[in-house]
Amino acid sequence: MELFSFLRGRVQICASIWFWIVLLFMLQNSRGTASASTYLIGLGSYDITGPAADVNMMGYANSEQIASGVHFRLRARTFIVAEPQGNRVVFVNLDACMASQLVKMKVIERLKARYGNLYTENNVAISGIHTHAGPGGYLQYVVYIVTSLGFVRQSFDALVDGIEQCIIQAHENLRPGSVFVNKGQLLNTGVNRSPSAYLNNPASERNKYKYNVDTEMALLKFVDNEWGPVGSFNWFATHGTSMSRTNSLISGDNKGAAARFMEDWFEENNSGSGASPIKKEKIPRRVSNIIPSMRKKYDKLIDLAATFQSSGGRHATRLLSVVRRVRSDSRQADKPRFVSAFCQTNCGDVSPNVLGAFCTDTGLPCDFNQSTCNGKNELCYGRGPGYPDEFESTRIIGDRQFRKAVDLFNGASEQLNGKVDYRHTFKDFSKLEVTLPKQGGGNEVIKTCPAAMGFGFAAGTTDGPGAFDFRQGDNKGNAFWRLVRNVLKTPSKEQIDCQKPKPILLDTGEMKEPYDWAPSILPIQILRIGQLVILSVPGGNNSPPCIL
Template sequence: MGSDIITARVIDRLQELIPEEICTIENTSISGTHTHSGPAGFLQYILYQFTSLGWVEETASAFVEGIAQSIYRAYSNLQPASVYSNSGLLYGSNINRSPTSYLENPQEERDRYADQGDTDKEMLLLKLVADDGKELGMLNWFAVHGTSMNNTNVLISGDNKGYASYLAERYFNGPDVLAGKGDFVAAFASTNLGDVSPNTDGAKCTDTGLPCEPYTSTCHGNNMVCIASGPGKDMFESTEIIGKKQFDFALDLYKDATEKINGSISYRHSFIDMSNQEVTLGNGDTATTCDAALGYSFAAGTTDGPGSSTFQQGTTSGNPFWDWVKDFISEPTEEQIECQAPKPILLNTGDLTHPYLWDPVTVPISVFQIGKLFILNTPCEFTTMAGRRLREAVRNVLVDAGITDAMVTIAGLTNSYVHYVTTFEEYQAQRYEAASTLYGPHTLQAYIQNFERITRDLLRGESSVTNAAPSDLSDKQVSFLPPVILDRTELFQKFGGVRKQPKGQYSPGEEVKVSFNSANPRNNQRIEDTYLTIDRLGPDGKTWTTVFVDGDWNTKYVWELASESGVSYAHITWSIPEDQESGQYRVCHYGTRKLPFEEGEALLSYVVRLFSWNGASYAAASLFQLSSLFSFSSPDVATSSEYKEFMGCSKTFNIKNVDSASTSTSDWWAVSSFKASLWK
C-alpha cells in the first residue's frame, strides 16, 4: 500500500535524479497492488509496525530507491506516444467477502449493478504505444485483493496481480528477457477492493467443509476455522489461476484497445484533516467525522486471514474485559463513542500519540485528468458500493460541466494508507471493513465531498484548498528489530559454498533444490539485481547465460538463520518449466556478508558501539556471536571492510527429454521470496 513517508522520500530522491522539477507531491501517485505477502516496516505510524517490530529502514530504503529508479527510467525514455483505452467485465475472478454487509445497501441501488453483482467486474485498461509503433506498456484497474497467498505463507510475493504483471511483461518482452529487465511495462493496479477477495471457492469451515455462518464468519463460534479458499489446489495454484485470468482478459482488452484518449492533462491535490470534516447528509442535516478508532471486528480479521479467536465479525457491542483493556490503553470520550457508533471502540488510535501517532490524521487525495479519463487517487480501501458512490459523485460533477463521456476510476491505497471506507449502511453491520473505517460512519461522505471539491477546482482552473502535509516522523521512529551484527560460516566452510548439490539430471516438471552457506539478505537489498540465477551453458562449453532470476515465478529463495551466532543458509528451489530447453545448467547464489568491525575499528570501540546501540543484554548476545566468530569461523571472515560480496554456484546438471518446440507463458511460474524470518 501507499505510504506518506515513502512518497515524500521518493519526491526528494527524484529531485536528485531529474534536473527539472517534474514530479511533485501534487502530481505523483504511488499506488500499491496491496499484496499481503510483502515486507513490513515502511509506514510511519505505530499501528502498522507491530508485525515488523517497528520501523525497518532496509524495507523503506529499498522501496524508495526502486520506485524512484523506475520513474527516472520512464523519464529517461520520454518519447511521443498515444494512450488508448478499453474496458470490459471480467467474471470468475473475485467474490465479496462481506456479502451480508453489501445487502445492507438499498435494494434499488443494488439493482442498478445487477450485471456485476456485489463486486465490481469491470477492468479499465490503458494501452501505451509510441508514435513509431513500439508497444510501451499497459495499465489497468481491477478490484481484487492480493490475498491468493494466504496468511500461512512465509514468502514475499506479488500475489495474483504480481503474477499477472509477470505474465504480461514476459509475453511482450519475450521469454529471453529477464524478469524486470524488458522495455514493456505492465501494471495491474488496485482500485475499490475493500470487500473483494480472490478466494472464489468461498468461506468454509475447515473442520466440516460446510459454509461459515454468514454474519459473523464463524464456525460454531470460532472464526479461526472459517477460511476462504481460491480455485486452485493450494495457494500457489490459486495465485496462478486468478493472476492468469487477469492477464488473459487484459491481453484481450489490449489487443482491441482502439479508442485514443485526447485532450488536456491536469491534476489537483489536497491534504485533508479526516478527523474533523463536516459533511452534509442526504436529508440536509450535517454531521462530522471522528477521531480515528478501530472496532472490535477489526481484531477478528477476515475470511482471507482470520485475526484473533477472541473476536468475531459483526460485533456491535463490547465485553467487560476488553473494554477494560482498551480503556487502559486510551479511554474514548463519550463524544467519541457517540461519534463512532455503532462501532464498539477497541483501539482509540486517534488519541494515541506515544511514542508517535498510531494512525494518520491528515491524508492526501488527488484527481488526475488525462483527456476524458479521471483517476481518483485515494489512500484507502473502498468497498464495492462505497467506490461506486464515489465514482458516481465525481461523474455527476463532470456531467454538470458538460463532460458526458468521462471514464472515472479509483486508484486505491495511494500515497498513504488509512484502512477502509464503507457505505453508511455497511457501517451499521460492523464487519471487518466497517470496524476498520477509521473516521466513523460518515467517512465516505467526507471523501465524496472533497473529491467533488477538487474536481470542480480542476475543471475551473482554480487551485485547491489544502491543509499542511502530514509531519515527517522519521526522527521519532523506533525499531526493536536488531541490526545485523555479523555473518559467519561453520568451521572450514566458506560463504557461497554449496551445502546441498543438485542431482546430475532432471526432467521438466521436477524441482531442483540447492542450499548454500549464506549471509543476512538485509545487508544488501540487491536493487535491480538478484540473489540467485539459473544459468544455462552455451554451445561453446564455456559461456553461461542466465535464464531465470529471483524475480521469476519458478524460483524460490528462502533464507534460514541457522544459529544465533550468525550462521545462515540460503535454500534455492527451481521448478523446471515443462518446455525448458535441454542442456546443462547450474544454480548460483549471490550475497553480501557483514564483518564484525568497520575499517580501522578496534575491538574496544566495537564493544562500546554495541552497548550504545542496543543496551547491555543485546550487546552481551552480540559479544557471544563475536567470540563464536573467532573460535569457529573460517579465517577469511575478518578482513578490513565492513561488507563483502560473495557468490557460489552449484555443480552442473543436465535437463533432458524436453520438447522445446512450444512456449506458453502460462507455464512460467515463480515466487521471488524470502522467509518471513528475513526481517526478524
C-alpha cells in the same frame, strides 16, 4: 486479521465526495482541450523486493508471518504522460501492500534534487497493489508497524530506491506517443467476502448494480510513435490475498503474477504490433533470470556471421545489406522493454477466494452473518480456485486478470486526447461534514470523527481470520477487552457517541504515543490525461479510472 479494512469507509467518503468536488474544480479551471494531441510517454520498471528473510510481512498483521524466501520478486512500475510543452503526470504502481507517505516524501526529495520542480507531490501518484505477501515496516504510523516491531529500514530503502529508479527510467524513455483506453467486464475473479453486510444496504442502492462487487477492468495502452506498443496499465478490484496469512514467501500475489504473465506474453509474441493471441495450450511462465539466456544470443551472432563472405580481393557485394542488419539489431537493443502493471481499485471487501468461505474443521460453509465456525472466527477461511494450493490460486486469479487485460489491450481503440492536468490536496478525514438523507424525508448533516477500530475489526476477514473470541459484526464488545483497551487509551464519550453503533476496541485516531497510531489527514490526488481521470490515495483502494 487484516489490518486495513477500516480504511474502506474513509476511501468511500473520498470517492463519493472529494472525487466530484475536485473533478468539478478541474473542469471549471480547464484551459481547454486540444484536439488529436500527441503526448510524450515513458515507462519504467525496477525491483523493490526488499528483505526476504526475518522480517514481518505487511497486510495480515500476523506477528508470526515472517518472510523466509521469495515466491517471485516485486517491482515498481511507472508511466509518465506529458504534454510536449506543458504539464506532466506520473503514476507509480507498487508490488506492495500500499504506498507510504513517508516513502513518497523521500522519493520527492530525491526527484527534486535531480530534476528541480519537474516532479513534485502534486503530479506524482504512488499506489500499491495490496499484496499481503511483501515485507512490512515502511510506514510512519504505529498501527501499521506494530507487528513488525517498528520501522524496518531495509524495507523502506528498497521501496524508495526502486521507485526513484523506475521514475528515472520512465523519464529517460520519454518519447512521442499515444495513449488508448478500453474497458470490459471480468467475472469470477472476485467475490464479496461480506455478503451479509452488503445486504444491509438499502434495496434501492443494491438495485443499481448487477453484482455485489465491481467487475469492471479499465486499461491504458501506451503506444510509442516509432516502436509501437510499449506498455499497459490496468485497474481492477480484487484483494491481494490469494496467498494466505501463513505464507512466508515474498510475492506480488495475483496482481504481481498477472503483470509478469503479460510482460512475458508480449516478449514471447511481439512482432511489432503486440497483438498476437494468447497461446491456449500453456500459461506463460517466468524463468529464472539469474543465468542469462546466452544460447539465443550466440545463435543469432552465428547466423549474422554466416552472412559475411570472403571477397577474394574484390569488394564484398553484401556489405550494405549486412551493415543494415547490424544497424537494425543495434536499434532493436534501444527499444523500450514492455511494462505492464495491474493496479488496485476499490477492492474493499472483494476477495480472490472465489469458492467461498469454509470451516477448516468440518469443511462446511462458515456462518453467513459472522463468518464463524462453532462461534470461532479462527477456523473460517476463504478458498481460492486452486484450493488447497494457494500458489495455484494465485496463478489462476492472476491468469484471469492477464487474459482479460490482453483482450482489452488488443481491442483498445479509444485514444486519449486533450490536456494533462493534476490536483492534489490534504484532507482531514476526522472533521468532514457529510449530508445524508433521513428516513422520514429531508437531509441531515453528520460529522466524522477520529479513526477507531471496532471489536469486529479484530475478527479479521475470511481472507485472514483474527484471533481470540472476536466476531465480525460485533456491536457490543466485552468488558475484558475494554479493560485491555483502556490501558492504552480510554476513548472520550464524544468519540464513543460518534462511533456508535461500533464499539471501540482501539481509539487509534486519538492515540499519539510514542507518535501517531493512525493518520487523520490523507493526501487525495487526481491525475487527468485527456478525457481520463484517475483518483489516487496511498492505500491502494483507488476509485476506478473515470472517462469523462
